[in-house]
Amino acid sequence: MQLVLEKRAERSGTIALVSPLIAVGLTIATMVILFAILGKNPLLALHAYFIAPLTDGYSLQEIAVKATPLVMIAIGLSLCYLAKAWNIGAEGQFLIGAVAGSWIAVRTQGTDAGAWVLPAMLILAAAAGALYALIPAICKVRFGASEILTSLMLVYVADLFLDYLVRGPWRDPHGFNFPTTAEFDPVATVPLLIEGGRLHLGSIIALLVVAAAAILLGRTIKGFEIRVVGAAPRAARFGGFKADRLVILTFAISGALAGLAGIIEVAGPIGHLQPGISPGYGFTAIIVAFLGRLNPLGILVAGLFLALTFIGGEQAQIAMKIPLDVTKVFQGILLFYVLACDSLILYRFKLVFPNRQVTRGAG
Amino acid sequence: MELVEAIILSVLAASTPLLIAATGELVTERSGVLNLGVEGMMIVGAACGFAGAWLTGSIFIGALFGIAAGTLMSLIFALMALGLAVNQVATGLALTILGVGLSGLIGAGFVGERITPAAHLHIPGVTDIPLFGRVLFGEDGFVYVSIALVIGVSWFLYRTRAGLILRACGDNHASAHALGYPVLRIRTFAVMFGGACAGLAGAYLPLAYTPFFIPGMTAGRGWIALALVVFSSWRPGRLVVGAYLFGAVTILQLHAQGWGVGIPSQFMSALPYLATVVVLVLISRARSGGSTAPAALGTVFVPDR
Numbered sequence: 215m216q217l218v219l220e221k222r223a224e225r226s227g228t229i230a231l232v233s234p235l236i237a238v239g240l241t242i243a244t245m246v247i248l249f250a251i252l253g254k255n256p257l258l259a260l261h262a263y264f265i266a267p268l269t270d271g272y273s274l275q276e277i278a279v280k281a282t283p284l285v286m287i288a289i290g291l292s293l294c295y296l297a298k299a300w301n302i303g304a305e306g307q308f309l310i311g312a313v314a315g316s317w318i319a320v321r322t323q324g325t326d327a328g329a330w331v332l333p334a335m336l337i338l339a340a341a342a343g344a345l346y347a348l349i350p351a352i353c354k355v356r357f358g359a360s361e362i363l364t365s366l367m368l369v370y371v372a373d374l375f376l377d378y379l380v381r382g383p384w385r386d387p388h389g390f391n392f393p394t395t396a397e398f399d400p401v402a403t404v405p406l407l408i409e410g411g412r413l414h415l416g417s418i419i420a421l422l423v424v425a426a427a428a429i430l431l432g433r434t435i436k437g438f439e440i441r442v443v444g445a446a447p448r449a450a451r452f453g454g455f456k457a458d459r460l461v462i463l464t465f466a467i468s469g470a471l472a473g474l475a476g477i478i479e480v481a482g483p484i485g486h487l488q489p490g491i492s493p494g495y496g497f498t499a500i501i502v503a504f505l506g507r508l509n510p511l512g513i514l515v516a517g518l519f520l521a522l523t524f525i526g527g528e529q530a531q532i533a534m535k536i537p538l539d540v541t542k543v544f545q546g547i548l549l550f551y552v553l554a555c556d557s558l559i560l561y562r563f564k565l566v567f568p569n570r571q572v573t574r575g576a577g
Numbered sequence: 578m579e580l581v582e583a584i585i586l587s588v589l590a591a592s593t594p595l596l597i598a599a600t601g602e603l604v605t606e607r608s609g610v611l612n613l614g615v616e617g618m619m620i621v622g623a624a625c626g627f628a629g630a631w632l633t634g635s636i637f638i639g640a641l642f643g644i645a646a647g648t649l650m651s652l653i654f655a656l657m658a659l660g661l662a663v664n665q666v667a668t669g670l671a672l673t674i675l676g677v678g679l680s681g682l683i684g685a686g687f688v689g690e691r692i693t694p695a696a697h698l699h700i701p702g703v704t705d706i707p708l709f710g711r712v713l714f715g716e717d718g719f720v721y722v723s724i725a726l727v728i729g730v731s732w733f734l735y736r737t738r739a740g741l742i743l744r745a746c747g748d749n750h751a752s753a754h755a756l757g758y759p760v761l762r763i764r765t766f767a768v769m770f771g772g773a774c775a776g777l778a779g780a781y782l783p784l785a786y787t788p789f790f791i792p793g794m795t796a797g798r799g800w801i802a803l804a805l806v807v808f809s810s811w812r813p814g815r816l817v818v819g820a821y822l823f824g825a826v827t828i829l830q831l832h833a834q835g836w837g838v839g840i841p842s843q844f845m846s847a848l849p850y851l852a853t854v855v856v857l858v859l860i861s862r863a864r865s866g867g868s869t870a871p872a873a874l875g876t877v878f879v880p881d882r
Contacts (some may be wrong), residue, residue, distance in 0.1 A: 366800050
């Protein structure tokens with residue numbers, strides 16, 4: 215007896231819909247086992263992770279704040295992945311966007327610069343993120359260098375560059391030698407939506423990005439091109455679609471969105487530039503993109519869910535002394551289950567009995 | 578002279594984890610599987626390797642722990658990418674994300690602990706020969722294992738029937754399957770070998786390179802190992818050249834920081850990563866005529882019956 219995969223005649227619509235839910239369920243089941251191994255009460259831990267953050271207003275806002283960069287980055291990545299262009303350096307594009315936008319904030323600090331500062335920061339951050347993403351895209355299209363490896367290498371470079379700036383030229387002279395810029399001026403800060411709350415304008419921008427992506431993919435020729443180039447490269451060639459140009463375009467868009475997310479994070483919840491501005495948003499966004507099945511609305515839901523795991527992880531650490539790394543393990547396991555369940559859309563499991571066929575043939 | 582010897586020794590030490598991990602990945606890729614999870618397998622190997630050595634007091638057992646951990650991680654990859662025919666790029670990324678989390682969890686209790694690092698070979702008289710004595714006869718065990726590994730893999734791929742079959746799976750899995758070779762089983766073994774090597778390479782870091790464990794201590798070495806496989810055109814011999822070149826770049830920037838050259842240290846630290854990008858571009862450009870990559874690399878194979 216042997217368990218084998220068999221290709222379905224057509225992709226299963228039902229499973230396409232429920233596969234993310236199955237994946238989440240399986241992940242939670244695995245986490246229960248992990249909590250038990252760590253000697254924590256699994257039910258209390260699950261409550262701390264998934265229920266407690268939903269019960270107070272502050273945490274709910276915090277989830278939206280954490281989901282904002284995740285959703286924006288993941289939308290960009292989903293365009294790349296649909297076109298089968300593997301941008302995995304969004305973390306670096308996020309950091310470069312944060313650096314570029316902060317440049318304006320640092321330069322205008324203490325001057326009477328007006329309301330143009332924040333829009334200029336957002337635009338410059340998006341442009342810088344896009345340019346940074348174009349490096350691997352052009353290396354790929356022009357020279358055939360693996361965009362996976364080059365985009366990832368540039369994450370380390372961006373990280374070190376940011377580190378240099380805040381320890382060197384941009385360090386706050388009154389900051390007690392901490393590696394950070396001075397707190398941004400009010401004109402260089404993303405405005406809050408609720409006075410005294412946490413929710414800021416960035417969340418609205420993220421929603422607009424989701425809507426724009428839904429229109430791009432569902433209603434425009436460009437969106438159709440992106441999907442065809444990824445799903446059926448041969449057909450795309452016959453259709454006259456230029457795959458190389460789409461690699462450039464999707465990388466540029468995803469870099470711009472990651473850069474924008476970077477400056478919104480710095481000029482919003484954080485308020486100044488410092489090392490460690492991202493708890494790995496660029497990498498977690500990869501999970502968000504896949505969990506959302508590369509669909510804008512799905513990504514919105516998935517982004518909120520992964521933001522919940524960040525907040526829940528922090529609360530579980532405070533309340534139950536569960537290490538923060540459990541959140542990363544959770545996210546990794548989740549991605550595995552998502553990918554495995556996606557496989558069931560195209561294939562089904564089948565038990566085969568090779569021996570019986572032989573005996574039947576002989577008899 | 579002392580300085581030259583010291584530099585060569587430190588270059589060898591910096592290159593060895595790259596060489597071990599890249600050799601494993603080369604075998605995996607030669608069978609047609611692209612496992613991007615090298616970084617994840619390495620970092621779990623580092624955490625488990627240190628845990629093993631700290632608990633038992635034996636570097637050898639620590640290395641075995643690292644190998645076992647890397648192999649287990651690679652089995653998850655094999656189950657997904659080979660068993661369930663999931664996209665290999667996405668699975669490899671997932672493996673890295675999972676590995677980073679797991680290593681933090683496993684290693685958390687060992688941060689701040691120290692062990693006695695792996696002993697160096699010492700043959701009285703021979704090791705003391707000036708210039709090359711210590712370089713050739715005074716290394717730790719991992720360095721000799723890495724050299725043996727490359728020679729063994731080279732011999733296996735080009736001189737044995739099994740190696741030929743493995744390469745056939747990597748170049749055309751449909752033909753290999755038609756000839757009756759168990760493609761998925763062969764690829765599973767290749768993936769496991771890659772995992773074992775990555776685990777050993779990861780374990781090298783806390784067992785010989787620095788005698789302690791810090792989270793994230795692989796610092797992208799797994800990704801550089803992947804780039805080295807491309808650099809080598811999937812040939813073990815060139816892997817040695819590539820790994821030692823990279824080790825040299827790493828050591829060069831460390832020494833330059835020490836000499837107080839007027840360049841900020843962060844720019845020097847970025848050098849190995851920038852060098853990887855430049856090398857990938859140069860290699861890919863030089864090869865624009867025809868690719869030397871295994872023809873079936875990264876493609877999904879589901880046997881038809």
